[in-house]
Amino acid sequence: MKINLNRLLIDLEKYAEYGKNEHGGVTRPSFSKADHRVRQLFIEELEDMGLQVTIDGAANIWGKHKGNGTKKGSIVIGSHLDSVLNGGKYDGPLGVLMAKEIIRTLIEDKVILDHDVEIVSFTAEESNDFNLSTFGSRSFVGRLTVEKLHDARDSKGGLLHDELIKVGGGLDKFPMMVNMQNDKKAFIELHIEQGQRLESANISMAVIYSVVGTFRSFVKVIGEPNHSGTTMMQNRKDALTAAAEMVLEVERYCKDKGDVVGTVGKLNVSPNAANIIPGQIDFIFEVRAETEEKIENTVEAIQEAWQEIAKRRQVKIQQEVFLDQKPVALDQDIITILENAATEMDEPCLTLPSMAVHDAAHMASITKSAMIFVKSIDGKSHCPEEYSHPNDIEKAGNLILQGIVHIDRALSVTEYSVPPGN
Amino acid sequence: MKINLNRLLIDLEKYAEYGKNEHGGVTRPSFSKADHRVRQLFIEELEDMGLQVTIDGAANIWGKHKGNGTKKGSIVIGSHLDSVLNGGKYDGPLGVLMAKEIIRTLIEDKVILDHDVEIVSFTAEESNDFNLSTFGSRSFVGRLTVEKLHDARDSKGGLLHDELIKVGGGLDKFPMMVNMQNDKKAFIELHIEQGQRLESANISMAVIYSVVGTFRSFVKVIGEPNHSGTTMMQNRKDALTAAAEMVLEVERYCKDKGDVVGTVGKLNVSPNAANIIPGQIDFIFEVRAETEEKIENTVEAIQEAWQEIAKRRQVKIQQEVFLDQKPVALDQDIITILENAATEMDEPCLTLPSMAVHDAAHMASITKSAMIFVKSIDGKSHCPEEYSHPNDIEKAGNLILQGIVHIDRALSVTEYSVPPGN
Numbered sequence: 001m002k003i004n005l006n007r008l009l010i011d012l013e014k015y016a017e018y019g020k021n022e023h024g025g026v027t028r029p030s031f032s033k034a035d036h037r038v039r040q041l042f043i044e045e046l047e048d049m050g051l052q053v054t055i056d057g058a059a060n061i062w063g064k065h066k067g068n069g070t071k072k073g074s075i076v077i078g079s080h081l082d083s084v085l086n087g088g089k090y091d092g093p094l095g096v097l098m099a100k101e102i103i104r105t106l107i108e109d110k111v112i113l114d115h116d117v118e119i120v121s122f123t124a125e126e127s128n129d130f131n132l133s134t135f136g137s138r139s140f141v142g143r144l145t146v147e148k149l150h151d152a153r154d155s156k157g158g159l160l161h162d163e164l165i166k167v168g169g170g171l172d173k174f175p176m177m178v179n180m181q182n183d184k185k186a187f188i189e190l191h192i193e194q195g196q197r198l199e200s201a202n203i204s205m206a207v208i209y210s211v212v213g214t215f216r217s218f219v220k221v222i223g224e225p226n227h228s229g230t231t232m233m234q235n236r237k238d239a240l241t242a243a244a245e246m247v248l249e250v251e252r253y254c255k256d257k258g259d260v261v262g263t264v265g266k267l268n269v270s271p272n273a274a275n276i277i278p279g280q281i282d283f284i285f286e287v288r289a290e291t292e293e294k295i296e297n298t299v300e301a302i303q304e305a306w307q308e309i310a311k312r313r314q315v316k317i318q319q320e321v322f323l324d325q326k327p328v329a330l331d332q333d334i335i336t337i338l339e340n341a342a343t344e345m346d347e348p349c350l351t352l353p354s355m356a357v358h359d360a361a362h363m364a365s366i367t368k369s370a371m372i373f374v375k376s377i378d379g380k381s382h383c384p385e386e387y388s389h390p391n392d393i394e395k396a397g398n399l400i401l402q403g404i405v406h407i408d409r410a411l412s413v414t415e416y417s418v419p420p421g422n
Numbered sequence: 423m424k425i426n427l428n429r430l431l432i433d434l435e436k437y438a439e440y441g442k443n444e445h446g447g448v449t450r451p452s453f454s455k456a457d458h459r460v461r462q463l464f465i466e467e468l469e470d471m472g473l474q475v476t477i478d479g480a481a482n483i484w485g486k487h488k489g490n491g492t493k494k495g496s497i498v499i500g501s502h503l504d505s506v507l508n509g510g511k512y513d514g515p516l517g518v519l520m521a522k523e524i525i526r527t528l529i530e531d532k533v534i535l536d537h538d539v540e541i542v543s544f545t546a547e548e549s550n551d552f553n554l555s556t557f558g559s560r561s562f563v564g565r566l567t568v569e570k571l572h573d574a575r576d577s578k579g580g581l582l583h584d585e586l587i588k589v590g591g592g593l594d595k596f597p598m599m600v601n602m603q604n605d606k607k608a609f610i611e612l613h614i615e616q617g618q619r620l621e622s623a624n625i626s627m628a629v630i631y632s633v634v635g636t637f638r639s640f641v642k643v644i645g646e647p648n649h650s651g652t653t654m655m656q657n658r659k660d661a662l663t664a665a666a667e668m669v670l671e672v673e674r675y676c677k678d679k680g681d682v683v684g685t686v687g688k689l690n691v692s693p694n695a696a697n698i699i700p701g702q703i704d705f706i707f708e709v710r711a712e713t714e715e716k717i718e719n720t721v722e723a724i725q726e727a728w729q730e731i732a733k734r735r736q737v738k739i740q741q742e743v744f745l746d747q748k749p750v751a752l753d754q755d756i757i758t759i760l761e762n763a764a765t766e767m768d769e770p771c772l773t774l775p776s777m778a779v780h781d782a783a784h785m786a787s788i789t790k791s792a793m794i795f796v797k798s799i800d801g802k803s804h805c806p807e808e809y810s811h812p813n814d815i816e817k818a819g820n821l822i823l824q825g826i827v828h829i830d831r832a833l834s835v836t837e838y839s840v841p842p843g844n
Binding site (some may be wrong): 191230233243245277288357382 | 660689777
């Protein structure tokens, strides 16, 4: 039993047309017009395959391929269909479309497992205008509640709830997600690595054993806006030169720490005029590392250096932490099954931590979860040049296909069977 | 003969209501609604004073108080009524409203000079969305031509010509400005210092003998956008950390050069998302200095340092110069008359170069021009906290009032009289 690579590659190209931009990239954030259109396509295709489609409160799309009925619950495979602005065609869609390909293969080969096999496409996995990345999976596992989301708005003041309604979700449907959780017996997410570890090792894929933690804060640097001609250099309280030092300190500190990364990806200058010394800078500070301790040490050391900069330059720094995601260990049973499947297929496979947060990190809180990474060329991602080689994609797909057959059996051994007639 | 300080202060407050924002500052760029409203007020007030109002092609507003007819042409006093975003109430309006106060005083005291005395309010002196600062005076003296301005658009794609039409100007009226030039026999602009030199010397005002040159370029730093988690520090081509070094180099180089200032006031990050390493930074680089040589040396030295940064960080730098304003010497005759007037009034007065470009720098190319600076508190400008003390303002106003009487006489000595009956 093998997946049909060509069919999958055609699917990848087809989905990349939705939100395609003039740079050849994909701009398809959740709730955009392109997202609305791709959701419609996806739901129609799942229905055409005979899957039982459900849209939950967070507008996550689920499609169930029924098992033989002896075991309750499903083995879930999936990822997300939303993209960053000007992203590529693999980050997200590869995992969702591979899930579709795997279920098509099961259907064609008339393979009926003890458990249902289910596909999922999570909403708004990427950083988005609501400042709620991995929104769909976090909502599904109960980490984002109706109370928290009630007043969530995008930068234009639009309500999240209104956007959810447009795509079949809505905060009133959130309680239904709690009931759905028990039904999920395992979760596997296929994703591109987005780094260069597999490429450096010249290996096609990796089983992921943990997901790094992510810390993010809003940082405000307050100086003094003033005339750029008449304010002599020594009289300035330039918020931009202060922020420049702070940004460089993030880089300097993280540079020699190996598995710690620190980034300022978003930064806005105010008032942002050629002849006014910047009075205020707003930026987002991010740190990712494999252990809580490393994140804490990094954030603390950088903050200490920032205080010195603020004092020396007579600017004020304000900081508000808005994300403090702890590192997550994935499920050892599933990891072992996937590693064994690779050995069986005679395919070399690394075991790595993920440096990026994925929906699997949240799903791990409610079910046995793991991930497979496929090699990224030049480590590029979140850009039009994002690419994984078809051969590597094929190996990863077949590994998951074999994997779920083994997982189905392993789960069956430890579970009560559903009595006949139920 | 003295100006009426209270009447002027009431005027300053009244005009500051147009475009007043929630920070207590003034946001009144040219062509904004607030600008439309303040123009209407200003024109009505000039007409009520009996002045002959003219609006030229650049929508500069002129108001003429006729002299006794023995000499042709006018002595012009004025500045601008537009402001930066969230600016103060003095930068620009002080010069225009003082001109109004001086002419009111002449009218009240029934002083009729040999020359006409004329008020002017120039359009779009501040940096603006058309990237055309000192637009009104540059247009008036012929430095901005119809050919250059034909396709000028703001960031939303709106045509400058359309905006000019709305306020009584228009590119079709540009030829008329050439004819108006000969009529202007002298120009004096009163402005706040916007620096701290007068405050440091504890002196109320200064006669300005030159205006610094200004260099501005658009700079593009091109790195590589990539995932902020999975791209290890050593594999990054972060355009923001590169730009941060470049911004700090501007500061570092200019810091110990005394009368040279270098600024990055406008900077935009792309794609500007928390989880994407910045792929491109666009900023405006500005240098101001008293001599051409100093500007050139500064720009060259900084560019050389930037090349090293670009090479080391493997980013690309592109630069496009869009402003290269040479330093301007103001008129020695007018300067001497103003200095003598101060001595006569027994008021101490500095003689300084201006670190900011003003409309007077352009007017100097067609007529005898000078400026008076009045002390700024804490050197603040382009911000709501901008302030000059009423006593200092009064002294500067009376200096100009005396000054134009002397200038009128001095000009008369060197000019042919208009034959009676003309």
